[in-house]
Amino acid sequence: MNYPAVSNESERWSVEQVAALFEQPFNDLLYRAQSVHRRHFDPNAVQISTLLSIKTGGCPENCGYCSQSAHHSTGVAREALMSRERVLQAASKAQQAGATRFCMGAAWRGPNSKELADVVELVKGVRELGMETCVTLGMLRPGQAEQLKEAGLDYYNHNLDTAPDFYGSIVTTHGYQDRLDTLQRVRKAGIKVCCGGIIGMGENRLQRAALIAELAALDPPPESVPVNMLVPIAGTPLADVERLDPLEFVRTIAVARIALPTSVVRLSAGRATMPEPVQALCFLAGANSIFYGDRLLTTGNPSTDSDRALFERLGLHPTEPHTEPDRAAR
Numbered sequence: 493m494n495y496p497a498v499s500n501e502s503e504r505w506s507v508e509q510v511a512a513l514f515e516q517p518f519n520d521l522l523y524r525a526q527s528v529h530r531r532h533f534d535p536n537a538v539q540i541s542t543l544l545s546i547k548t549g550g551c552p553e554n555c556g557y558c559s560q561s562a563h564h565s566t567g568v569a570r571e572a573l574m575s576r577e578r579v580l581q582a583a584s585k586a587q588q589a590g591a592t593r594f595c596m597g598a599a600w601r602g603p604n605s606k607e608l609a610d611v612v613e614l615v616k617g618v619r620e621l622g623m624e625t626c627v628t629l630g631m632l633r634p635g636q637a638e639q640l641k642e643a644g645l646d647y648y649n650h651n652l653d654t655a656p657d658f659y660g661s662i663v664t665t666h667g668y669q670d671r672l673d674t675l676q677r678v679r680k681a682g683i684k685v686c687c688g689g690i691i692g693m694g695e696n697r698l699q700r701a702a703l704i705a706e707l708a709a710l711d712p713p714p715e716s717v718p719v720n721m722l723v724p725i726a727g728t729p730l731a732d733v734e735r736l737d738p739l740e741f742v743r744t745i746a747v748a749r750i751a752l753p754t755s756v757v758r759l760s761a762g763r764a765t766m767p768e769p770v771q772a773l774c775f776l777a778g779a780n781s782i783f784y785g786d787r788l789l790t791t792g793n794p795s796t797d798s799d800r801a802l803f804e805r806l807g808l809h810p811t812e813p814h815t816e817p818d819r820a821a822r
């Protein structure tokens with residue numbers, strides 16, 4: 493088989509090399525992705541995270557896909573930061589249902605000092621339950637990531653979302669470099685990076701390749717890479733964008749797996765409307781994490797019962813918490 497290869501997996505991928513992966517016949521691409529996957533991971537283990545929107549709506553940013561932007565009329569009401577008690581209740585429920593990581597999302601451009609102090613307390617509380625912690629709070633100012641690290645935060649989620657040359661068509665209130673700056677602050681503070689994107693926003697294949705090349709060029713690459721299928725939200729500029737072929741989504745997962753061989757790739761938003769055979773192909777393509785629980789932030793997700801049944805049918809089992817592939821063993 494003729495692979496357009498970066499043979500040494502730790503070499504940097506160019507956009508053209510990533511694009512060449514997309515052009516492979518589907519079977520060749522999935523075979524290669526599954527082979528890479530098996531070199532680094534238990535092929536039947538899937539990491540399970542539960543999401544909670546701790547501060548919903550009224551966001552000053554204008555991300556074109558987002559139900560929570562104050563620039564769009566989506567019917568999502570603006571709420572205050574959730575109380576510690578409610579957050580810990582939700583975390584505990586998620587833990588009992590089988591989640592090992594609790595991800596808290598806030599619709600902020602970035603937190604102010606009071607808001608960050610409140611989140612620090614939430615992180616401490618969730619850690620005390622014995623769960624891994626992740627937060628996504630928007631852009632961080634110098635010093636803020638260090639406070640989160642001090643609280644024991646495991647992961648910070650901050651997505652690049654799409655290709656650099658498409659980002660300006662999706663959001664204009666902040667830029668790609670702002671995202672990279674926050675990612676660097678998170679990395680420097682010693683917090684693990686969760687960074688991915690959204691597929692199906694009207695980008696072309698080359699732009700999907702450029703997103704993956706950007707993610708793979710982060711040094712080191714993100715430990716966790718969420719790949720979201722756009723959930724179209726009525727009232728947003730992207731509500732009526734043409735739906736992406738699900739097989740192109742599977743290809744994107746496979747390409748991410750090959751270009752990011754030691755990252756955990758999460759099959760993220762979009763599962764609520766994704767047929768289970770397509771989800772199974774995503775796992776075959778190298779996805780090894782999901783959001784679990786009947787809600788994402790403001791939209792639905794498959795029920796825990798249906799996910800348990802799917803795992804059973806596919807012979808999948810949850811990953812032990814705090815286990816990661818050996819990144820030195822490439």
Ligand code: SAM
Binds near residue numbers: 601631649
């Ligand atoms: N405000 C913070 C930020 O932008 O980083 C955190 C919350 S934001 C909702 C987190 C991520 O959710 C976005 O970067 C995007 O990748 C994803 N997301 C939001 N709305 C989505 C949608 N409608 N469909 C798919 N993914 C979405």
Ligand code: DTB
Binds near residue numbers: 628720
């Ligand atoms: C990520 O990449 N996907 C999650 C999480 N990080 C914060 C959010 C998905 C949101 C889907 C739309 C919603 O429920 O509002």
Ligand code: SF4
Binds near residue numbers: 555559598600
């Ligand atoms: Fe939505 Fe985050 Fe953009 Fe705000 S910054 S509009 S919450 S994606």
